[in-house]
Amino acid sequence: xxxxxxxxxxxxxxxxxxxxxxxxxxxxxxxxxxxxxxxxxxxxxxxxxxxxxxxxxxxxxxxxxxxxxxxxxxxxxxxxxxxxxxxxxxxxxxxxxxxxxxxxxxxxxxxxxxxxxxxxxxxxxxxxxxxxxxxxxxxxxxxxxxxxxxxxxxxxxxxxxxxxxxxxxxxxxxxxxxxxxxxxxxxxxxxxxxxxxxxxxxxxxxxxxxxxxxxxxxxxxxxxxxxxxxxxxxxxxxxxxxxxxxxxxxxxxxxxxxxxxxxxxxxxxxxxxxxxxxxxxxxxxxxxxxxxxxxxxxxxxxxxxxxxxxxxxxxxxxxxxxxxxxxxxxxxxxxxxxxxxxxxxxxxxxxxxxxxxxxxxxxxxxxxx
Numbered sequence: 318x319x320x321x322x323x324x325x326x327x328x329x330x331x332x333x334x335x336x337x338x339x340x341x342x343x344x345x346x347x348x349x350x351x352x353x354x355x356x357x358x359x360x361x362x363x364x365x366x367x368x369x370x371x372x373x374x375x376x377x378x379x380x381x382x383x384x385x386x387x388x389x390x391x392x393x394x395x396x397x398x399x400x401x402x403x404x405x406x407x408x409x410x411x412x413x414x415x416x417x418x419x420x421x422x423x424x425x426x427x428x429x430x431x432x433x434x435x436x437x438x439x440x441x442x443x444x445x446x447x448x449x450x451x452x453x454x455x456x457x458x459x460x461x462x463x464x465x466x467x468x469x470x471x472x473x474x475x476x477x478x479x480x481x482x483x484x485x486x487x488x489x490x491x492x493x494x495x496x497x498x499x500x501x502x503x504x505x506x507x508x509x510x511x512x513x514x515x516x517x518x519x520x521x522x523x524x525x526x527x528x529x530x531x532x533x534x535x536x537x538x539x540x541x542x543x544x545x546x547x548x549x550x551x552x553x554x555x556x557x558x559x560x561x562x563x564x565x566x567x568x569x570x571x572x573x574x575x576x577x578x579x580x581x582x583x584x585x586x587x588x589x590x591x592x593x594x595x596x597x598x599x600x601x602x603x604x605x606x607x608x609x610x611x612x613x614x615x616x617x618x619x620x621x622x623x624x625x626x627x628x629x630x631x632x633x634x635x636x637x638x639x640x641x642x643x644x645x646x647x648x649x650x651x652x653x654x655x656x657x658x659x660x661x662x663x664x665x666x667x668x669x670x671x672x673x674x675x676x677x678x679x680x681x682x683x684x685x686x
Contacts, residue, residue: 451466586664
């Protein structure tokens with residue numbers, strides 16, 4: 318059943334101020350109270366309303382400054398040497414969009430961070446370099462460009478680059494603003510060196526095989542994925558194969574979610590992630606949905622129109638789509654596909670029953686600047 322979106326209908330606050338009412342409001346305020354009808358139209362909008370704005374962060378503009386940070390501070394002194402990306406309307410909570418944080422971290426050969434943990438969940442998408450690794454609860458995992466790595470909340474983790482490697486740069490994604498808003502965050506540093514509990518790459522070897530086989534008798538009682546790395550060398554071919562048999566979505570092309578191999582659900586409790594392939598010449602139709610998204614172009618070039626504004630992107634550029642923002646994606650190449658990595662807060666939105674979506678089958682009439 319559809320409701321009427323009209324401020325004149327019964328059920329919306331339409332009280333006119335009078336001297337008596339203003340005096341009444343002031344009396345309530347002295348007691349730490351207020352009249353609901355004075356704020357109802359603001360706190361209960363007709364449709365979802367975001368506090369964020371669409372933004373694009375050009376990697377070419379940021380890369381030299383990211384590298385410069387490695388000359389100015391060490392990982393030990395900085396804790397985590399990261400240039401964070403902040404939304405113009407979310408600076409008060411250091412968020413890139415909604416309640417999501419993102420940043421770009423750099424690590425030189427031979428460097429490593431101290432092992433630490435926090436209630437905020439974290440993920441990495443590898444942008445440059447060789448010889449990089451992460452250690453999650455004693456599981457050491459090596460990674461390559463375009464690999465996706467998770468460090469779930471409260472897991473001990475550290476990152477580094479081998480002595481014979483090349484400087485690594487990756488995107489960090491965390492739910493720090495959300496966990497802070499819930500007043501539930503914390504941070505701890507491991508006392509000493511985190512011991513290795515399993516052989517190197519045990520997690521991706523055990524749970525990430527392309528055969529679809531899972532180990533018999535293996536017990537896993539954590540609320541997040543046991544697969545800590547999702548390798549690009551497996552993900553991209555899977556997208557290509559899917560594009561041959563799967564109907565292309567008019568909105569998202571070929572969209573596939575990173576998932577927990579044991580449950581088929583999201584990789585972590587509060588953040589999900591996806592990779593989508595936009596076929597050559599793809600021109601997406603517009604839609605909007607609840608949930609905040611941070612994108613990075615992993616392959617190719619194109620543009621997205623978000624709430625009427627065009628954002629051109631190419632490999633390594635990062636952009637955000639706020640919740641309920643009308644958006645569409647376009648692949649500028651007529652011969653090559655493009656791929657977009659993204660992470661989001663859908664696990665929270667879905668568990669709370671807050672997901673909704675509106676699709677627009679025609680793009681005509683939308684003005685963009």
